[in-house]
Amino acid sequence: MQYWLMKSEPDVFGIDDLQKVNVEPWDGVRNYQARNMMRDQMQVGDQVFFYHSNCEMPGIVGIAEIARAGYPDDSAFNPEAKYFDPKSDPQNPRWYRVDVKFMRKLKRTISLSELREQPSLTDMPLVRKGNRLSVLPVTGQEWSSILALE
DNA sequence: GCCAACGTTGGC
């Protein structure tokens, strides 16, 4: 079992939205590194930190679980869809998604600034400047030290 | 709203 962190903008789709729908297809990711992780590595049952980005207090707000491993993101095939990509061929899909299932909200937001203060977390790509990847691997050690902050 | 960091595109 592996651990991940996935970013979302609360104005677009936040942890409360995930709680409401319970399971959400994580489509629209158009970055090859993130695609590779979703397509090749994520497995059902993997645990996910749900992270709010681009907002007043960026940070980890909840826990989710991978409910379905990587499968083609068919929003790329739909010309009407926001994330349409004419270069993705249904016979050979360029983009993949996973299904993410709500587990629980954290008791409080563990903010990015707080994560940056933790000596054990300085190696996390998340806390490094200029990181823009929306899907990131988290080690087991990082997972437990973050949860210990809750 | 600003801007640094980074990925992608496309001309050459």
Next chain:
DNA sequence: GCCAACGTTGGC
């Protein structure tokens, strides 16, 4: 294959 231009992300 290089690299400038451009678009996007995301913290602040």
